[in-house]
Amino acid sequence: MDDDSRLNRWDRGTDLTLGIASLVFLGSYAAHVLAPGMPKAAHVLFLSLMYTAWAMFTVDYAVRWRLSGEGPGFVRRHWLDTVVLVLPLLRPVRVVRTYESIQRRRGEPLLPLHARVAAYSALSISLLGFSGALAVYQAERSAPNANIRTFGDSLWWTCSTLSTVGYGDYVPVTTLGRFIAAGLMACGLALLGTVTGSFSSWMLQRFSLNEDDRRPPEH
Amino acid sequence: MDDDSRLNRWDRGTDLTLGIASLVFLGSYAAHVLAPGMPKAAHVLFLSLMYTAWAMFTVDYAVRWRLSGEGPGFVRRHWLDTVVLVLPLLRPVRVVRTYESIQRRRGEPLLPLHARVAAYSALSISLLGFSGALAVYQAERSAPNANIRTFGDSLWWTCSTLSTVGYGDYVPVTTLGRFIAAGLMACGLALLGTVTGSFSSWMLQRFSLNEDDRRPPEH
Amino acid sequence: MDDDSRLNRWDRGTDLTLGIASLVFLGSYAAHVLAPGMPKAAHVLFLSLMYTAWAMFTVDYAVRWRLSGEGPGFVRRHWLDTVVLVLPLLRPVRVVRTYESIQRRRGEPLLPLHARVAAYSALSISLLGFSGALAVYQAERSAPNANIRTFGDSLWWTCSTLSTVGYGDYVPVTTLGRFIAAGLMACGLALLGTVTGSFSSWMLQRFSLNEDDRRPPEH
Amino acid sequence: MDDDSRLNRWDRGTDLTLGIASLVFLGSYAAHVLAPGMPKAAHVLFLSLMYTAWAMFTVDYAVRWRLSGEGPGFVRRHWLDTVVLVLPLLRPVRVVRTYESIQRRRGEPLLPLHARVAAYSALSISLLGFSGALAVYQAERSAPNANIRTFGDSLWWTCSTLSTVGYGDYVPVTTLGRFIAAGLMACGLALLGTVTGSFSSWMLQRFSLNEDDRRPPEH
Numbered sequence: 001m002d003d004d005s006r007l008n009r010w011d012r013g014t015d016l017t018l019g020i021a022s023l024v025f026l027g028s029y030a031a032h033v034l035a036p037g038m039p040k041a042a043h044v045l046f047l048s049l050m051y052t053a054w055a056m057f058t059v060d061y062a063v064r065w066r067l068s069g070e071g072p073g074f075v076r077r078h079w080l081d082t083v084v085l086v087l088p089l090l091r092p093v094r095v096v097r098t099y100e101s102i103q104r105r106r107g108e109p110l111l112p113l114h115a116r117v118a119a120y121s122a123l124s125i126s127l128l129g130f131s132g133a134l135a136v137y138q139a140e141r142s143a144p145n146a147n148i149r150t151f152g153d154s155l156w157w158t159c160s161t162l163s164t165v166g167y168g169d170y171v172p173v174t175t176l177g178r179f180i181a182a183g184l185m186a187c188g189l190a191l192l193g194t195v196t197g198s199f200s201s202w203m204l205q206r207f208s209l210n211e212d213d214r215r216p217p218e219h
Numbered sequence: 220m221d222d223d224s225r226l227n228r229w230d231r232g233t234d235l236t237l238g239i240a241s242l243v244f245l246g247s248y249a250a251h252v253l254a255p256g257m258p259k260a261a262h263v264l265f266l267s268l269m270y271t272a273w274a275m276f277t278v279d280y281a282v283r284w285r286l287s288g289e290g291p292g293f294v295r296r297h298w299l300d301t302v303v304l305v306l307p308l309l310r311p312v313r314v315v316r317t318y319e320s321i322q323r324r325r326g327e328p329l330l331p332l333h334a335r336v337a338a339y340s341a342l343s344i345s346l347l348g349f350s351g352a353l354a355v356y357q358a359e360r361s362a363p364n365a366n367i368r369t370f371g372d373s374l375w376w377t378c379s380t381l382s383t384v385g386y387g388d389y390v391p392v393t394t395l396g397r398f399i400a401a402g403l404m405a406c407g408l409a410l411l412g413t414v415t416g417s418f419s420s421w422m423l424q425r426f427s428l429n430e431d432d433r434r435p436p437e438h
Numbered sequence: 439m440d441d442d443s444r445l446n447r448w449d450r451g452t453d454l455t456l457g458i459a460s461l462v463f464l465g466s467y468a469a470h471v472l473a474p475g476m477p478k479a480a481h482v483l484f485l486s487l488m489y490t491a492w493a494m495f496t497v498d499y500a501v502r503w504r505l506s507g508e509g510p511g512f513v514r515r516h517w518l519d520t521v522v523l524v525l526p527l528l529r530p531v532r533v534v535r536t537y538e539s540i541q542r543r544r545g546e547p548l549l550p551l552h553a554r555v556a557a558y559s560a561l562s563i564s565l566l567g568f569s570g571a572l573a574v575y576q577a578e579r580s581a582p583n584a585n586i587r588t589f590g591d592s593l594w595w596t597c598s599t600l601s602t603v604g605y606g607d608y609v610p611v612t613t614l615g616r617f618i619a620a621g622l623m624a625c626g627l628a629l630l631g632t633v634t635g636s637f638s639s640w641m642l643q644r645f646s647l648n649e650d651d652r653r654p655p656e657h
Numbered sequence: 658m659d660d661d662s663r664l665n666r667w668d669r670g671t672d673l674t675l676g677i678a679s680l681v682f683l684g685s686y687a688a689h690v691l692a693p694g695m696p697k698a699a700h701v702l703f704l705s706l707m708y709t710a711w712a713m714f715t716v717d718y719a720v721r722w723r724l725s726g727e728g729p730g731f732v733r734r735h736w737l738d739t740v741v742l743v744l745p746l747l748r749p750v751r752v753v754r755t756y757e758s759i760q761r762r763r764g765e766p767l768l769p770l771h772a773r774v775a776a777y778s779a780l781s782i783s784l785l786g787f788s789g790a791l792a793v794y795q796a797e798r799s800a801p802n803a804n805i806r807t808f809g810d811s812l813w814w815t816c817s818t819l820s821t822v823g824y825g826d827y828v829p830v831t832t833l834g835r836f837i838a839a840g841l842m843a844c845g846l847a848l849l850g851t852v853t854g855s856f857s858s859w860m861l862q863r864f865s866l867n868e869d870d871r872r873p874p875e876h
Contacts, residue, residue: 018793117426120848157833163842165823166384168606180376185382190337193415194422203851207774271465336645385603387825404601409556412634413641555864604822616813623820628775631853632860639861 001022007067012105018060019098025053026092028130033138034151054088061085089131096123114202122196125162128191132184133158144191146173231324237279238317244272245311245350252357253370273307280304304415315342333421340413344381347410351403353429354379357394365392381407439498445505450543457536460529463491467527470578472589492526499523514621526568534561559632563600566629570622571596577615594640600626623645664724669762675717676755682710682747684832690795702808711745718742733781746788754782771859778851782819785848789841790815796834819845 010025028049061081065074075082082091100120111119137154140146148154148170157170161184172181247265250257278343280300284293294301303309319339330338356373367373367389376389380403414435463485466487468477473508483640499519503512513520522528538558558570574593578584595608599622685706688695718738721729732739741747757777766775789822794811797803805811805827814827818841 002706011223091394095804113423113427114294120426121422122843152832152835154842156839159382159835159839159842160823163846164383164602164821165842166379166604166819167823167828168386169825169828171388175371178371178378182375182378185378185384186341189382189411190415192416194419196847197416197419197854198423198846200851200854203778204770206434206776208770258650332642332646336642339645340641373641380603383602385598385605385823387605387607390607394590395592397597401594401597404597404603405560407789408601408630408634409637414636416635416638472710483686499681549859551865558864559860589702599822602821604817604824605823606826609824609826616809616816620813620816621820623816627820627849627853628856632857635857 005131010067014060015098015101018056021053022091022095022098023054024049025088026127028053029089029131030134033134041124054202057088057091058086084101089135090128092131093125095123095127103109107132112202113207114198114205118195118198118202121191121198125188125195126193128184128187129155129158129162136172136177136179139174139180141174143174143177148172148177158184161185162192164192165190178200221263226283229282229286232280234317234320237275238314240272240316240383241317243268243309244307247272248308248350251287252353255310261398271355276304276307278309278324282285287290308354309347309348312343314346315339331424333417333424337417340410340417344414345406346348347403347406348377348381350398350407353398355391355396355403358393359391362396365396367391367396380404382410383408383411409436439528440471440543440551445502448505449499452498453536457533459491459494460533462552462593462633463526464565466491466584468572471572473582476485478654488580494524494527497543500543514599527573528566530565530569531562533565539583550640550643552636552643556633556636556640557627559636563629563633566625567593567596569598570618573618574610578610581612581615586610586615586617596622600630605654664721665723667720669725671717672755672758675754676714677747678713679752679755681696681706684786685710686746686788687791688792714742714745714748736747747785750781750790751786752784753777757799769859769862771855771862775852775855775859778848780853782845782852785844786812786815786819786840789837792837793829793834793841796831796837797829800831803834805829805834814842817840819849821846821849825859826845 020083028046031042031046032050035042038046061180064078065080068074070077084094097120100116132152133151136148136157137151140148140154148157153170159165160167161181247268249299250265251262251269254261272371274341281426283297283300287293289296303313315373316339352370352373355367357372357374372389378384379386379389380400391397439629444463464603466484469484470488473480502516502519506512508515522532524549535558538554571589571592574586574595575589578586586595597603598605598608599619636643682752685703686702689707692699721735721738725731741751754777754854757773787803789812790808793805793814794808797805799809810827814829816822817824817827818838821842829835
């Protein structure tokens with residue numbers, strides 16, 4: 001499987017670069033959204049950083065398509081990668097994976113499976129929530145009847161949405177804002193189930209472990 | 220079990236037709252609800268499509284009852300089919316099943332079990348939510364003190380309800396609308412648990428798989 | 439274990455009677471709450487039915503205590519029974535259990551385990567929700583600034599609470615109403631987790647069963 | 658492993674003392690928050706109790722660090738202990754663990770695993786909720802546009818938040834209050850998943866046990 005190993009080598013070689021590009025993309029987008037009054041030069045810088053990062057994602061996608069040797073079926077089979085290519089704001093969520101695979105290659109000790117899944121899902125939710133709060137804030141802030149008017153409100157709204165609490169004190173009112181919100185709910189719920197499920201399995205394991213540990217060995 | 224095999228043959232033979240009829244029913248109902256100002260001819264067309272589809276569901280139910288040779292107990296034992304016969308708007312949710320059984324017969328590769336259950340439940344929720352949004356919109360739009368007044372509001376309300384977020388910015392106020400909403404909550408919650416549960420199992424599997432994959436084989 | 443068998447015989451002998459008494463209690467309470475303007479004779483009738491049922495629960499508790507031969511520890515060990523004795527409105531939830539044990543004794547075919555647990559939890563939630571809606575309605579209806587003013591509103595509030603959607607269009611405002619609501623949330627969440635968990639396990643079983651069923655036997 | 662056994666002996670020797678100190682801390686904090694108008698002497702007493710308890714937590718942390726012989730990595734590896742040291746209001750949640758380990762050492766019979774995890778998580782949620790309600794009340798009560806103005810409102814808000822119902826009738830409006838709320842949601846959700854997951858596993862066990870129990874032994 002020489003083809004597969006070339007794909008694997010590509011993955012290993014670009015992991016870190018693409019992870020950094022994802023964070024640069026998120027950072028530039030955040031600066032673009034949160035500091036609208038910055039000087040024109042800074043503005044151009046951040047926009048070009050965003051587009052450079054996006055271009056890198058596109059090149060990565062193209063190379064992986066090529067190396068996979070799969071033809072047009074690749075788009076459908078790797079639909080998640082395709083979605084992330086079109087909506088690069090979702091890319092930073094993959095940083096969690098990058099971090100894990102680097103940690104593994106270095107041979108650092110890993111948490112137990114359930115704890116790890118819980119931690120990584122929680123991290124993914126945080127990154128997803130931050131991206132979502134930025135996007136909703138951008139969509140809502142200039143709408144005439146909006147009530148999400150500061151980034152703080154947007155973050156608070158994100159917390160109340162991703163935890164499915166949903167107070168309703170801040171709510172998106174634009175169509176774009178609601179689409180982003182619906183996407184956030186869908187991704188957030190799936191990840192939330194993963195967090196709580198893994199966390200609860202981990203607690204059960206620890207409790208049953210404790211039992212075996214502390215029980216005096218036959219007497 | 221000649222009787223059983225006749226039932227199976229009936230199922231296989233009508234699967235696709237009934238699946239299409241379900242989608243036609245949903246489409247006609249959507250047109251009926253969303254375009255109240257359309258010409259009379261179109262109106263009659265959509266209504267007759269709806270009733271034709273419903274008639275096909277009834278015939279299917281009757282034939283399966285007959286072939287099962289079960290007597291009056293059939294109604295109780297297949298209560299889900301009975302409910303779907305009375306509320307045909309729930310029928311499109313079964314399209315997911317039809318799609319699956321056709322895919323299987325063609326021998327197409329299936330996703331792993333947990334991923335498949337997650338995907339099918341997510342699809343079912345989407346179809347259920349679309350039907351529910353239509354029904355609530357129809358029930359609410361002409362109520363004097365309603366706040367769900369456009370189909371967009373109804374869809375947004377459905378998202379916030381099925382994810383159990385429940386902002387409360389849009390809420391059904393008619394008795395019929397609330398009954399539909401309660402039904403939507405009940406079905407939605409059961410399906411949501413299935414989505415998140417299967418998704419989280421799938422993630423766990425992938426994580427534990429990754430481990431075995433990348434671990435160098437003994438050295 | 440003659441003592442234990444006497445307890446079992448008592449349980450078997452009183453199951454049905456106590457189940458009926460529970461439903462009579464719930465019905466009388468519902469009549470008492472929902473028809474405040476009924477004639478005095480009917481009022482007295484319903485109240486005496488309630489107190490008779492409650493007395494039967496007390497006798498049952500006392501006899502089981504006696505037969506268990508456990509001393510004062512019984513109160514703590516069977517704390518759930520103790521709570522139900524003090525709050526008899528929770529008793530109807532046990533009807534689900536009664537129904538099951540009668541069905542089993544008759545040797546009627548049972549649903550598969552997961553489906554049964556899902557069905558019984560769903561039934562328990564419904565009974566719990568009905569009792570809770572009645573109690574909250576009674577606590578709220580005469581409060582000066584209450585917004586739950588009809589039993590319909592109370593039922594709708596219960597649906598939105600037990601599904602954890604929580605629109606907030608109707609909310610209890612009295613201290614008693616909020617205590618009942620908090621209890622409802624606690625019980626409801628535990629039961630809801632049981633419903634969705636079992637339902638999702640059942641779906642997974644059916645999906646994996648289907649696979650084995652339809653797969654052509656080796657060729 | 659003499660080092661480890663010294664750590665264990667330290668744990669066993671300080672368990673009870675630290676558990677009591679945690680409850681004293683919580684009680685003093687509650688008095689401090691809920692009775693702002695108390696005489697100066699009482700105020701000083703409660704504050705000094707709080708600081709004494711906190712000092713004890715610090716000493717315990719330092720000793721355990723020393724005994725572990727781990728160096729600076731201890732802070733990161735025991736990050737949960739570090740967080741609890743900085744936010745001592747979270748400490749009372751650990752009382753549940755203390756209670757369990759004492760009960761075990763005394764050899765008292767334990768509940769089945771799932772029931773125990775459900776019970777302990779439920780207790781932890783209650784303690785967490787009480788601490789959270791206090792902290793949010795302290796943060797909100799003097800804000801000009803706050804709607805959480807009494808401790809009762811704060812408790813009711815906590816119930817509606819931890820159950821993810823989220824009515825939105827009471828909502829924190831200060832930045833500090835929202836940070837506490839976000840922390841409460843995160844911890845609460847993880848614990849809630851543990852409660853409902855364990856409870857539902859326990860129900861399943863009891864149902865499947867019942868089956869084996871009551872089934873007549875082969876005839």
